[in-house]
Each structure stands twice: as C-alpha cells, then as structure tokens.
Amino acid sequence: MADKAQIQDAIKTQGEVVRKLKTEKASKEQIDEEVAKLLELKAQIGGDEGKHQFTLKTAKGTRDYNPKQMAIREKVFNTIIRCFKRHGAETIDTPVFELKETLTGKYGEDSKLIYDLKDQGGELLSLRYDLTVPFARYLAMNKITNIKRYHIAKVYRRDNPAMTRGRYREFYQCDFDIAGQYDPMIPDAECLKIVHEILSELELGDFRIKVNDRRILDGMFAVCGVPDDKFRTICSTVDKLDKMSWEDVRSEMVKEKGLSEEAADQIGQYVSMQGGMDLAELLLQDAKMSQSKQACAGLTDMKQLFSYLQLFQVTDKVVFDLSLARGLDYYTGVIYEAILTQTGPVPVVAAQKAEEGVSVGSVAGGGRYDGLVGMFDPKGRKVPCVGVSIGIERVFSIMEQKAEASAEKVRTTETQVMVASAQKNLLEERLRLTAELWNAGIKAEVMYKKNPKLLSQLQHCEDSGIPLVAILGEQELKDGVVKLRTVHSREEVDVSRAELVEAIKKRTSDV
C-alpha cells in the first residue's frame, strides 16, 4: 500500500481539481470522472477521513434470503424432499463448478448465459447451468447404469433477471431423475405422479400438466412438410405458443424462418389439439400422422403413459398437448410442463399478472433424455434417463406473497421457552437453568444482559412467537420451582425444577 501521507496529498490535490471544475461549471461527466478518482483515493486511505466506499449490494440477479424467507423455503423443501423420499429416491451432490468443456455443447444458444470462472492458472471452469448435465457426467464417470436420485442445489445463468417474478441469476433447482433401462413409460409416469403430489401438497392453487413427446413433434413436422434442417428452429417457434398467439407464431414460421404457408397451416391444425389417451388413439389413425414411424412410436408410448397415469389417479390434471415443445436440446422422448392455471388464492400475483401481463407460468418441467449420458461415456454407452425439475423460485415467490397477505406470522426460530427473570442479579441462575434445558434437548433462549427488564424479555417472546417463559425469582429459587408462563394466555403456574422439562414438552407438543 502506498504511503498514507502520499495519498493524503493526492486527495488534497484531487479535491482542488474537483472544486475548480465545479467553480468553472464544467460538464457533469467531467466532474463525475474527477469525483470518482477522488473517491478511489479516499477508499485507499480508509478511516473516518476517507472511509472505504463499499457498494453495499449483492451481485446483479442474486438475493440474500432473510430468516423469514428461509423459514418458508425450509417448509417448501421439506414438502418436496418428503415426496422424493416417499418415492425411494437417494440424493447426490456435485460441485458448483464443472470443467468448462463438460458444459459446452449441451445448451444450444443458451450457452452464452453460462458463467465462466476467471483463468487464474489451472483448469477452465464454469458454474453449473442446470443439475441435469452434472448428473449425466456423474453417471458416466462412475459407470452408474441405474439410480433414482434427487438433487436440490443452486444453478447459475447470466440471464436477464426479473426478480418480481422469481427469475434470478442464482436460483435453486429441485430435480428428480430416474436413470436405467426399464420397461417403457413406467418411470415417466412416476415423474408425473411426483409433480402431481408436490403441486397438490404445496397448495398453490389449481394446475395442469401438459405432456407431449419429441418424437411426436418431429413426426408431425415431417408429415407437415418441414425440411429436416428446420425441425429445431420450428420447434423453438412452437415453444412460444404459451406467450404468443398462433397468428404471430405462424408469421414467425413463414416470414422469419421461411416455412411454406401450407406447412405452417398444417402444423397449426395439430398444435391446437389437446386431449388424453383418446387423442393419442385418434392420431394413431390420422392419415398423415400415421405415416411417421417416429410419431407412431411416440403416440403408442403416450397411450401407455396415460394407462399408467390412470392407475396413479392423476389424469385429472394431465393433458396431452401437441403445442408443448420445450427448448433444451437434450430431450429425446416424453416432455412435460406444469403450469398454475388459477392464481385465485394468491391475490398479489394476480395483481402483478394484470400489471405485467405475464403469469407465474411454468412451475415444473422435464422429460426424457436418453442420449445425454452417452455424450460423456468414452465408449458412448447410453443410459436412458427421465426426470423432472421443480421451479422452486417461482414457488417461493408465491409462498412469500401468500405469507405477506396472510395474518399469520411466519416463525423464524423454533424456540420453545425463554428463561427470564423479573429481578436483578439473577443472570447466573438464568444461565444455569438455560443450560439444564439445552442439555435436556429443550429449545431455549436467554437474554445476553445482566439485568434485562421483564417487559423486554416478554416482548421478545411476542415478537418471535416463543410460546413459553420460564421465570426465575428469589422466591422461586428458594422454593425450587420455576414460574412457567404461557405467552398467549398469560397464564402462570409454578412447576418444580424436576418436572420442568416434562411440563415444557407437554405444553409445546400441542402447540
């Protein structure tokens, strides 16, 4: 670091430069530039006369989670993990960054959104973009050919953040995947069952799960006369149908992507179709569709899938929708996406929706990706995979808004009892009792003050929802008892020290 006196001199000189410019009424840019230099010098020196000017913020598109948000997140995660475990899943974890080459070539155009680490000597690394590619790398690396696993972790995309709608640059994914060579559509049906269970349990309002198949899409494009090399780009246009009208989609196909009007119109007829097993049967008979082997394979599987979904009792929410396309390159078979269809119980979101003209949209999605693991295997050995990803950030923002709107307070601690005193000089006794309770497994707090006021101890209980107060006083100590106060009813009873733990457990178990 440069000498302090030197910097102070430089600050003085630079201060004069700024003052001079201001007197001369120089341009704002010029003044700002010199002020910036001045601040930089001041930052170097630190302290009161040139305090460090930190930009007090988180990186763009990221956020801190405060205790209240964490409490909500914990509740959501618990519901989701309980479901994943109910379905016999194990969990794994992978590093937050991968070798850059592991991620390249998996995300198509979106590769530009990958965060690279600086080359500081060593390997070239990038932050993970999703949990699916690291999962495939993990399977290939460890030669695992079958596993049912979940993985909940953060992923990173240098995307345009839209934080009010729960779209961040750092966000959680909750993935459940089944890898292995199995009889068709059984694992796929379980993924949809899981989405159904989780969205029902989270009580986010009504939802619908759209299902389609990449093979049906490809077959449809073929029989409609889309040239082979335009499948992907036409597919990504179809994917916009949830945000754009058919007219606009058609126009993009014809005008921007050079598709014939005839082909576009034929696609238009198909992508308006929705149904269930009946639609799959109908299309298997369809004069055009039935000409595509691929489409027929997809449609046969779709029928099979719906038969399992009936057994799982989830057909009320699942719809076979020919307009569902999904962007990622790696899908090879069934694809699906869950959307919330009513925002009734979430007035704030509804208001935002009206304002921004955008719904909370997709809250889960996934599909079959039978080729991805093979891309990593030195011998190209394939491991068929199917999985689903829960869009947890969107769920969080709905839950947060629900919590805001609700009268009920979110507790951020689980403390059962506050050890308090109305008298002075009882810190040691309070600490002794608190330790007794901790040792007995009771969640207890004590104020870090020698002589706190009883009112402030009770106020803390009100504020943080602590249900009980164990009050110590000279008399109680003499009698070998503790005054146990129930915060909400203000009832007080004397309980002997020996029975205190039981008394607390009894009172908090039925809270």
Next chain:
Amino acid sequence: MADKAQIQDAIKTQGEVVRKLKTEKASKEQIDEEVAKLLELKAQIGGDEGKHQFTLKTAKGTRDYNPKQMAIREKVFNTIIRCFKRHGAETIDTPVFELKETLTGKYGEDSKLIYDLKDQGGELLSLRYDLTVPFARYLAMNKITNIKRYHIAKVYRRDNPAMTRGRYREFYQCDFDIAGQYDPMIPDAECLKIVHEILSELELGDFRIKVNDRRILDGMFAVCGVPDDKFRTICSTVDKLDKMSWEDVRSEMVKEKGLSEEAADQIGQYVSMQGGMDLAELLLQDAKMSQSKQACAGLTDMKQLFSYLQLFQVTDKVVFDLSLARGLDYYTGVIYEAILTQTGPVPVVAAQKAEEGVSVGSVAGGGRYDGLVGMFDPKGRKVPCVGVSIGIERVFSIMEQKAEASAEKVRTTETQVMVASAQKNLLEERLRLTAELWNAGIKAEVMYKKNPKLLSQLQHCEDSGIPLVAILGEQELKDGVVKLRTVHSREEVDVSRAELVEAIKKRTSDV
C-alpha cells in the same frame, strides 16, 4: 485446435520417446512425465472414430457426494442444525458470489486464494471465501444490529487440496454467529457451549477447546518487547505451534522475522502456559502482563468467560491456552479452536495420521470480530459479533471412515415397503397398490419392469435395506389381501387391503 495430422505425427514421435525411456529403464518419474504428455496429445485428437474425449472428472479439489456420503452428511447436518435451533438461531442465505470488492482486504495474505469470476461484461465477482464476510455485508446492508443466525453453505478457496484429510477447494462451512451489543462474554460462552454440544453429540472421540484472546496476545507481545509493526507477523508464527516445535517457531521469529532473542524467549515462557480461570487470575498478577491495559482487559474477560462456562458445565473440555493465535485478520477479542485429542474410535484416521504425520486437527474455530460490520457500514457503525465455524468436511471424512469400518450398512433411501409380485402380468396391480401407499404417505417402491423375478425384487430389498415387501398374487387379489413379508425374518402374513397402511406403519415405527 491444431491440425489432426500434425497431432498424429506428434503422438508417433512421443510414443517413441516413451518406448526409448522404457528400454533404457529410465526413472519412473521421467517415464510418467513423458507418458502424461503422450496421453495429453491423444486426448487432443479424440478417441476411436474421433469421438469427443471429455475429461471425465470434477474440477481439482472438488468432489461429488454419492448417496452414501449424502446420507452421512444429512445425519451430521441434522445434529448440527438441531443444536443451532436449540439455541434459538434463525438461518439466512447469501449468494455464492459477491462483488469482488466486498471480499478484498479481509483475508490478508490469503486473498490470493479467492476464486474470481471471468469478466463477461457486468460486475466483477468472486466466489465467497467464507460465510463471515458475507454475513457482515448482510448486516450492514440491512442495518441489522442484532441477530443470532446460522448459515450452512459451501465456500471456495484455491488452496492446495489434501482430500484424504478432508481439505477441499469447495467445502461446507457451518457457521453460528451472534451479533449485537450485549453484556461481555455471555454470547461468547454460548458459542463454546455449542461447540461442546455438537462435538459430544457427533461422538467423534475426545476433544479439547483451546481459548485465547487477541488482546492478551497483543498485550503479551507488547510486554515482551515485540515492536508494534511485528505483532501480526509474530502472531502468525505463534499460530504454527500446533504443527512446529517451539525451537522451530523461535528460530523463525529470530532468524526470519528479526525478533530479539530475549523477546522470543519471553514469548516462549508465556505460550507454554495452559490453564483455566486460575491462569487468568495468575496472569492478572503477573508483573509484566499486568502492565498491559489490553492484556488485563482480555484476562478479566477470560475470567468472566470461565465463570459462565462453569454454569454451562463445559469447563472439562475448555482450556485457556496462550499459544492459540488463529490467522484471520478480523478477530478482535476472544478466539477459540476445537481439536480432536484421540482418534481411538477411528482406526483409519489413526493409521493415516501415523502415515502422514498429520492429525485431523482443528474441527471448529471462531472468535470475536467487532470491527468487521463497521468496515461495510457507510457511517462505520460497529456491530459487535462473535461466532463459531464447524469444520464439517473433516467431520465428514471421520464419519465416512467410521461407516467404512463399521459392519452396519448406511441406508441411502428411507423406503419402507417394496410392492412386489411373484407372478406375471401384475404390473398394473402393483402400480395401483403403490399409488395407494404413496397417497397414504407410505414410502414405497415398485420395480419398473413388467415381469420382474421375485428374487430380484427381494434382492433389491436386501441391497438397499427396505424392511418390508408387499406381495401381490392372483390369489391375494381375489381374497382382497396382501402378503406382507418382513425381509430380515422372512416372516409372511396376509393383511387385508384396508388394514395394510396401518400394518406397515406399525412394523416400520419400531424398526
């Protein structure tokens, strides 16, 4: 990339180099080096038909966690979180990266170990190096003046990894901190109580918690005649006393750092001292030590701390140790570090210790950092803080080795029942029953095969520790029952469909 023919030529030449060395019986190191070059060239050109040769690995110093490791990790985390919650802590989360400037100037020399993100246009970002600086940034940014929080998350250091000893470049920290203006030593004592509780509950063997105070260290340096500007560097030499003998430490002080022999010897007398409250009392009377105001303040607080530790019943493990220094710049008062003192129940670690000459070492550490939040606050407002960080990776590696050594199998799923069949064509019935169980909250699995063999269904239960099998057959379906088999005893009973859920719950609750 270089031209393919060129690389093939280079491979040929390099192959000859290797063969020549082998013929010449050159040293292993030399051969290995040239083989490495050969492999690198081969990697450039790709495999059999020119297939993409991915380097199938995780980034240096990082690892995947497999399901077994995750099961152990979950158990450890649960113990730790339970303790944090018992002490009334809330939790927060901060992003994995911070503005680069947020981290600069906090870690002294170790700043070179910070991972920077590539400048891809936008802000300059770095991966977090610990959870303490982001916590301080969070407090200052949100103007929070008191909070008791825990934070469990990964941090990143481009350090030299030593993975057998649980030292990674990506690793978890479990931090518990108390921020706020409180009466002295009460929150500090709670941090030590927490370390005591967690290390006891994890059953890692015996441990000791060393305690010291930066003010006592500084006072000691002053009265021993260390020049002001050498405090930090002499402090970091003292910090090596757990790895180096006093003779070597003394020599570093005198020869490398230019301290007088007399001063070094005086330091040597102090840093050999260990004790409890009595030692603090003794030093308060010490002719030299008592001349330092700073040391006296630290010693008075140390006495106070021990009086609270007595109330918390943890003095059996805590020792006031004048040799404890700790590296980080931001500590201002009490500092502590927990070490495992016996590796008895962990034979593998003991063996490694003998082999590598290094113990598993510190498993927790922390201290008081009253100045850090003020560094972020635009007005320099201070928020006193004290905290502790559990070295969870080291705990993991001990637990993993314990699990290896133990006969007991680690379960990676919680599945209670496998829905099976001995007969063909019962897939639909199996799926139907499985869905019934899922809907009733039972953790159930079913094989994704149309007609799996009963033996392979039972084998899966053995392998993954599933305790029960619900067996369906034609007869059972006709009778409206399920054959419920207990895997370990091979007992089988017929249970009516209506009573199945209860029967499973009853049998798995006492497992």
